[in-house]
Amino acid sequence: MASFQQFDVEYEMKVDLSQWHPIASSSDLPLRHVYQGQLWGRELAVWRADDGHINVWENRCLHRGVRLSIGLNEGSELRCLYHGWRYANRTAGCTYIPAHPADAPARTICNNTYQCVEVHGLVWSAIAPESSFEGQGVLEGLEPLVLRPIPIAAPLHLVQKLAADYPFGTLTNRDDTSLTLQYGQAKLQLFLQPVDAGKTIMRGLLTPAPVDSVAALRHHNATMTALRDEIELAATRLDPPTAINVKFAPVAKGLARMPDIDNAGPKVELRAKVARKWQVAEQVMAFRLEALSGQFPTFQPGAHIDVNLPNGMSRQYSLTNGPGETDHYTIGVKHDIASRGGSTCLHDDVQEGDVLAISAPHNNFPLRRDAVKTILIAGGIGITPLLSMAKTLKAQELPFELHIFAQSKDDLAFPNILHNLGASTISHTGLTPQATCDVIAGVLANYTPAQHVYICGPGAMLEATRELATKAAWPDEAVHFEYFKNTHEIAFNTTFEIALSRSALTLQVPAGKTILQVLRDNGIEAPSSCEQGACGTCLMTVIEGEPDHQDVYLSTTERAANQKIIACVSRSKSNRLVLDM
Amino acid sequence: MKLYDYELSGNCYKVRLFLSILNLSFDTQTVDFYPGQEHKSEALLRLNPLGQLPIFEDADQVLCGSDVILSHLAANYDKSGLWYSPKQRLDIDKWIRFADEITATASAARLHDTFFYDLDIATARAGAERLFRNLDEHLWFSEQRGYDWLVPTRFPTLADITCFPYVALSEEGGVSRADYPAIRRWCDRIKRIHGFIPMPGIFSTSKAA
Numbered sequence: 001m002a003s004f005q006q007f008d009v010e011y012e013m014k015v016d017l018s019q020w021h022p023i024a025s026s027s028d029l030p031l032r033h034v035y036q037g038q039l040w041g042r043e044l045a046v047w048r049a050d051d052g053h054i055n056v057w058e059n060r061c062l063h064r065g066v067r068l069s070i071g072l073n074e075g076s077e078l079r080c081l082y083h084g085w086r087y088a089n090r091t092a093g094c095t096y097i098p099a100h101p102a103d104a105p106a107r108t109i110c111n112n113t114y115q116c117v118e119v120h121g122l123v124w125s126a127i128a129p130e131s132s133f134e135g136q137g138v139l140e141g142l143e144p145l146v147l148r149p150i151p152i153a154a155p156l157h158l159v160q161k162l163a164a165d166y167p168f169g170t171l172t173n174r175d176d177t178s179l180t181l182q183y184g185q186a187k188l189q190l191f192l193q194p195v196d197a198g199k200t201i202m203r204g205l206l207t208p209a210p211v212d213s214v215a216a217l218r219h220h221n222a223t224m225t226a227l228r229d230e231i232e233l234a235a236t237r238l239d240p241p242t243a244i245n246v247k248f249a250p251v252a253k254g255l256a257r258m259p260d261i262d263n264a265g266p267k268v269e270l271r272a273k274v275a276r277k278w279q280v281a282e283q284v285m286a287f288r289l290e291a292l293s294g295q296f297p298t299f300q301p302g303a304h305i306d307v308n309l310p311n312g313m314s315r316q317y318s319l320t321n322g323p324g325e326t327d328h329y330t331i332g333v334k335h336d337i338a339s340r341g342g343s344t345c346l347h348d349d350v351q352e353g354d355v356l357a358i359s360a361p362h363n364n365f366p367l368r369r370d371a372v373k374t375i376l377i378a379g380g381i382g383i384t385p386l387l388s389m390a391k392t393l394k395a396q397e398l399p400f401e402l403h404i405f406a407q408s409k410d411d412l413a414f415p416n417i418l419h420n421l422g423a424s425t426i427s428h429t430g431l432t433p434q435a436t437c438d439v440i441a442g443v444l445a446n447y448t449p450a451q452h453v454y455i456c457g458p459g460a461m462l463e464a465t466r467e468l469a470t471k472a473a474w475p476d477e478a479v480h481f482e483y484f485k486n487t488h489e490i491a492f493n494t495t496f497e498i499a500l501s502r503s504a505l506t507l508q509v510p511a512g513k514t515i516l517q518v519l520r521d522n523g524i525e526a527p528s529s530c531e532q533g534a535c536g537t538c539l540m541t542v543i544e545g546e547p548d549h550q551d552v553y554l555s556t557t558e559r560a561a562n563q564k565i566i567a568c569v570s571r572s573k574s575n576r577l578v579l580d581m
Numbered sequence: 582m583k584l585y586d587y588e589l590s591g592n593c594y595k596v597r598l599f600l601s602i603l604n605l606s607f608d609t610q611t612v613d614f615y616p617g618q619e620h621k622s623e624a625l626l627r628l629n630p631l632g633q634l635p636i637f638e639d640a641d642q643v644l645c646g647s648d649v650i651l652s653h654l655a656a657n658y659d660k661s662g663l664w665y666s667p668k669q670r671l672d673i674d675k676w677i678r679f680a681d682e683i684t685a686t687a688s689a690a691r692l693h694d695t696f697f698y699d700l701d702i703a704t705a706r707a708g709a710e711r712l713f714r715n716l717d718e719h720l721w722f723s724e725q726r727g728y729d730w731l732v733p734t735r736f737p738t739l740a741d742i743t744c745f746p747y748v749a750l751s752e753e754g755g756v757s758r759a760d761y762p763a764i765r766r767w768c769d770r771i772k773r774i775h776g777f778i779p780m781p782g783i784f785s786t787s788k789a790a
Contacts, residue, residue, distance in 0.1 A: 027724070028762045031790040033769050036759045043759075050790055069759075072787035081784055148721050151760040214725060221718065397788070 036069035041244035049089035058112035076324030089324030093298020104363035121146035147204035154235035197241035302365035322391030334381035364536030379457020476557035533569035545577035591746035602776035676740035690754025
């Protein structure tokens, strides 16, 4: 046994945040559990999603700072126990804020995450890695036995010195945070996880895995426990260690300053590879888009992306993904005979392996998750955003019905997904317009408070459904809809003035130019997407004046209130329009 | 059936939890444990001379102490016969003793921190850590053998019910469970028992996959 005196010296802890360390055993991460970990003083919330992906996040909800390790692992989202904010698997982006049920949370609301790798029964992470994980001496091709980890109330340097006493063959290798011991053919690797200034976890891998694994686990558990007691006794003779100074990363520069002035139109900030292209219904192709590296940004159900096509066009497509799926986006594209070229280009020209520029997801069709019942009504390819909604509702076990109207069975897109959604999905095929209206009238017949309906489909069906909902006493705010496109004729022949209240700027909008164009001509950033009054991305708040609405995004109530305007198509009936920007 | 109950008491919660799991309805009489010290009042001392909660009335019987009440409920109302089965009784009784030690340490630390009891907090917390190390080790090896519960059977027993509350409330006494991952997983499993109810400081968890 080593004497204590030789370690009883002043010691300053070397904090090296760049190294990878094991932070958990694989068996610490069963499904629907959140493991509480720590590395170099930083607390971690570690959870495995139902798809197997392991998330290592800073253990702090960015809303009120409550530990996420007491949150709820719901399979594809982690829910904070305090105010119910939901964060997506993989990206840690916020997907839902219960206090704002009708709004899509900003994409910038995202928890801090750490990289992680699962190898040989251990989960590895690093606070600020300078290189990717390289195995750290873990044996290739062998499945080691993962020993029970033992937390030790002692600083790393003391554990590192005394661990050399571990009674197992001879010490063949050691560095600051690991030791290798050899006993005949058997090799024991001990990893020392620097938890905090005064705490270290000893983790062991034994290769080859012995025949009687339980006996080996018991033996090493007893050995490590005895060693722990010895080290902890030695630690009582040391001065208490100085705490590790934990600095949290400041807000990213891009978020802390005003964005650059940008004259460009819809933004295409991401590159995506077409990983798979396949037919999912008559005239409908699905595209699985994958990020060239890492994950795609967080999205919420109802979101769409702008896809830039090889022919120079930009088109909007809804994401069909379920919650937490940000390793890929899947869109469904119907070949439109009357296409201006978008769907033809995707169907005929874009092939697997091609790289497309896409925007981050916009969500102007957000799903409330506080309805007593949600009704989803899809016409044809209008199913796409509703698939994402249905998957979310199903994952959260919220009551919903999905009604799909299509010409024939062959026109029902994504049949596998529909099948998995189960009994809540009802398809109606081959109905005449009148018969369709009769079915929808039946579906909408018994409105009770806190029900919500979401409709996406062709213009005529949408208008008819909205009328039926109004007749059945559905309030406007319970009826949510998304048009494919704006088929109304748009007049650009008026002239008016816009005043930007917060910028103290007055601009003239001449005939032939839109509000959006005038803003951009003057160097003012304004987000947009479809630029035809359908998607709602360029929604602005009106303080004064009477808008001339030409969009298909706002509801009847919203139009009448004159407090909102879709800047890409709508104009002004009054000479002056004061906008809150 | 009537429970003399204090909402923040882990021992009263054991009884409420087991009553809920057995799907039994009962009346409660709230006792002002803190700050009123009503459990030391003459009326309640007549029911339980030890001056402790919970107290439980069933027909004309008066039962005192959570373990006595739990075994009474198991003997009379557990149709499955699994919660306190004669086959496991000795093993379960061992954990009932263990739970007493948890009460003497983890619960004592909580009484100090949240109810301002005058006691040696360092000793209480160190005692709790020692017990939690044992408990975590036991549960870790049980998991290795394919068992979810304290007693190696396919079903939870009174051992789990009686050990759980003051473990799950330990943070209120300044004892973190971060070093005890097997205990944290076991707590999740208990929260998924059909009939589980929360209490202040013990929250529900998500549904199983």
